[in-house]
Amino acid sequence: MPWIKIRYVQMVLLFFLLGMSYAIRTILSVAIVAMVTTDTSINSDIPTFDWKNTGVILSAFYWSYALLQFFAGPIAHTFSPKWILTIAMVVNSGTSLLIPILAVHLGSGGVIACRVIQGIAQGFIIPLVHTMLGRWAPTEERSWINTTVYSGCSFGTIISMPITGYISASWLGWPFSFYLFGILGMVWCVFWIIFSADRPATHKSISLEERRYIEESLGQAEEENIQVNEKVPWRAILTSLPYWAVVVGAIGESWGSTFLITEIPTYLSKTTDINIEKNGLYSSAPYVVAAVLTVIYGPLADYLIHSNVTSRKTSRRIFHGLGAFLPALALVWLAYEKNRWGIAALLIVAISLNGAMFCGYNVNHIDISPRFSGVLFGISNGIGQTLAILAPLLVQFIVYDETDKDLWRTMFVIAAIIYAATAVVFITYLSAERQWWDAISRPSKGDFQSELQSHRDQELINQ
Known part of the structure; x- marks a missing residue:
């Protein structure tokens, strides 16, 4: 119809x-x-x-x-x-x-x-x-x-x-x-x-x-x-510092989200008096909030940029930091929290705010290389997911007694450190500029920057 x-x-x-x-x-x-x-x-x-x-x-x-x-x-x-x-x-x-x-x-x-x-x-x-x-x-x-x-x-x-x-x-x-x-x-x-x-x-x-x-x-x-x-400029991509900053950001997000989604139900079951029925509710509640926030992060980030409230680079830093540092703090706090409502609140913070990183490292693939963003995403997500495999394996190695909260605290602190450390690297070395090797004719780096600046100046005139 x-x-x-x-x-x-x-x-x-x-x-x-x-x-x-x-x-x-x-x-x-x-x-x-x-x-x-x-x-x-x-x-x-x-x-x-x-x-x-x-x-x-x-x-x-x-x-x-x-x-x-x-x-x-x-x-x-x-x-x-x-x-x-x-x-x-x-x-x-x-x-x-x-x-x-x-x-x-x-x-x-x-x-x-x-x-x-x-x-x-x-x-x-x-x-x-x-x-x-x-x-x-x-x-x-x-x-x-x-x-x-x-x-x-x-x-x-x-x-x-x-x-x-x-x-x-x-x-x-x-x-x-x-x-x-x-x-x-x-x-x-x-x-x-x-x-x-x-x-x-x-x-x-x-x-x-x-x-x-x-x-x-x-x-x-x-x-x-x-x-x-034409051929993908592999050498330029693999020697690009801004791209490796994106890869590090992807590693942090992949590790954190994999740890939370695979291990939280077991943690709740073994260290609290929450039964299997309530376990599912506690584990899923943060994703209800995440679903709502997911449709807010993107338009909000675009609004801040297009309204000249922040630069594109600053916006990427803000949202990636929001999605990494606050969940890291929540995980450390969660390691010592005993109240079930406190646990639920901290899980909501850790999981729902994690999605803000998609307005950081994730969209940054397109910032630096709109032409090869698919190739870049495949590599960074592949590396991130490969290392994320270690999360449940490390839990099995460290948390040999699943009822021991001290052992779980070690895992929460490790996850928090990975969140924070990878975010620091990404925020420090990211670029929101299209990289010289992404140009169709692939000129020299200096020529491309001059051409790109001229294009931006013309856009400002048109606005």
């Missing part, structure tokens, strides 16, 4: 894609508590296991997920995003359905294998979502469409953690959580196949008016993309 904007249909589908993928990713963080605890469910027939390698199980997803970041970007531009996402979500959902079965018959090894496969499948999702947004989101609507779609990440976590906690404590038991979200993922695939398309030109139901609007809005960007056929 002509009154339905097809680009918004794509936005909703991508929102639920990220929601379902993050829900499936985070089920295990809560379910693992019930899987290794004998008195969680009221149903005595629900299987439990005596596993000592929970750190390995929780980190297994990130082994393959991190590796795929380096390759998914180029693949996204070579093959159909629609069908790659379909396959990725079928695999992701299918392995969720298999986890309870393989846990019983193959033990922790079966669960680890499924999580590695899920990491491979989900490794394609974020780069392909970027590709779809680049084709469907008009320039004038890009900020709010992007933030709306990516708020699906928090949405998935919000629904998976409390639902998994509730189901695990019920007669249905923890296996039903994997079945539920696996089936929902398959349902999403049906809607995606019917209502999605790789680009406006190939969608059967889009109006000619909307198609022209999107294509005219993105025409200039598409012309630039056509010119990007």
